[in-house]
Amino acid sequence: MKPCTSLSHSTVSCLVDKESFREDISGFSFPIEAGPIYQTLDRCMSNTPHIIGGGPALAREFPHAARLGHRSDADQVDWFCGGTLISDRHVLTAAHxxxxxxxxxxxxxxxxxxxxxxxxxxxxQDFSVRDYTMHPEYYYPxxxxxxxxxxLSRPVIFNEYIQPACLPFDDGRAVSSFIAIGWGQVESIPRTENKRLQKVRLYNYGTRCRITSDKIDELPEGYNATTQLCIGSKEHKDTCNGDSGGPVLICHDDHPCMYHVMGITSVGVACxxxxxxxxYTRxxxxxxxxxxxxxxx
Known part of the structure; x- marks a missing residue:
């Protein structure tokens, strides 16, 4: 485990939450004056990642997954983005x-x-939004x-279905692969609406995006390796429409059922x-x- 002195409050919090919901403590009574001896059984250690090539997520596999939308005055909700719970009041997403x-x-x-x-x-569980803060140097489009x-308008009460992800320990340059999740469309043609959370393994392409992405209105200076991750696959596996704002993740070193959010789904060249x-935002x-x-x- 990395020393807590180097971690953010959110990272420390996500590790504490893991102890609350992923560990069982059982007592063994022995005839000694010191009283019972307790043993901690880590349910997380046996819950290895299930992502191989992609497909539907499992129940409780990504308890930090958030879906963002707009509720109209007529109480109709359109869901259009993803996000990541990072504390009991905050969700990380894309500014766009x-x-x-x-x-x-x-x-x-x-x-x-x-x-x-x-x-x-x-x-x-649905939460109203109290407010949001975009990065001060984000300039749409x-x-x-x-x-x-x-x-969020009220604090989240964590349980086995709702828990925050950890923030990253490093910038991800040395990471070979990531896990992307989202409720976005599962086929680019024809456009297929997706109701179930999906997962897929994608790979670190380093600075390849300097070659594969042209300068466009959304990226007038091209790919920025300092603030963006370049991630993809040699197969037909990708994030797509509706996945914006959702996370790309890596597993926690010590607890494989926990995740660090390394990137935010931002802009695709060709879905x-x-x-x-x-x-992806780094x-x-x-x-x-x-x-x-x-x-x-």
Whole structure:
């Protein structure tokens, strides 16, 4: 375990939450004056990652997964972005999600697995948005500094379905592969609406995006290796429409059922095109700014 003195409040919090919901403590009584001896059984250690090639997520596999949307005055909700719970009041997402044609983000769903059904193993809860803060150097429609922290209207009560992800220990340059999750479409043609949370393993393409991405209106200076991750696959595996704002993750070194959010789904060059990686906001670069937002009351 990394020393806590080097970790953010959110990272320490996510480890404490792991102890609350992933560990069973059992007592063994012995005839000694010291009293019972307790043994901690770590349910997390036996819960190894299930991602191989991609597919539906399992129940409680990603308890930090958030879905963001807009609730209209007529009480109709359009869901259009993803996010990551990082504390009991804050969700990390992409800044461009606040410019959706459906309206800005004003509702967050936590604890869900498959929308529009009550039979799955889940605990869906909706939270109103108190406010949100986009990075001060994000300028829509450009995709640089594409990061936002959403503040919920009330604290989250953690359980086995709803828990925060950890913030990153490093910038991800040495990471070979990531796990992307989201409720976005599962096929680019035809567009297929997806109700169930999906997962896929994607790979670190280093600085390949300098070659594969042209300078466009959203990225007038091209790929920025300091603030963006370049991630993709040689196969037909990708994030796509509706996945924006959701996380790309790595497993925690000591507790494989826990995750660090390394990136935020931001901009794709060609959805579902082999060997054409997309660009994701590099979360580690923004840690100081994120922690400033978490410290606000």
């Amino acid at each position: 999600c606040h410019y959706s044609p459906q309206g800005s983000v004003n509702i967050v769903r936590l604890g869900d697995l498959e929308f529009d059904t009550d039979i799955e193993d889940a605990d869906p 450009e995709m640089y500094n594409d990061i936002s922290v959403v503040t 579902d095109t082999p060997d054409i990686p997309g660009m 979360v580690h670069f923004y840690l100081d700014w994120i922690n400033q937002q978490l410290s606000k009351k």
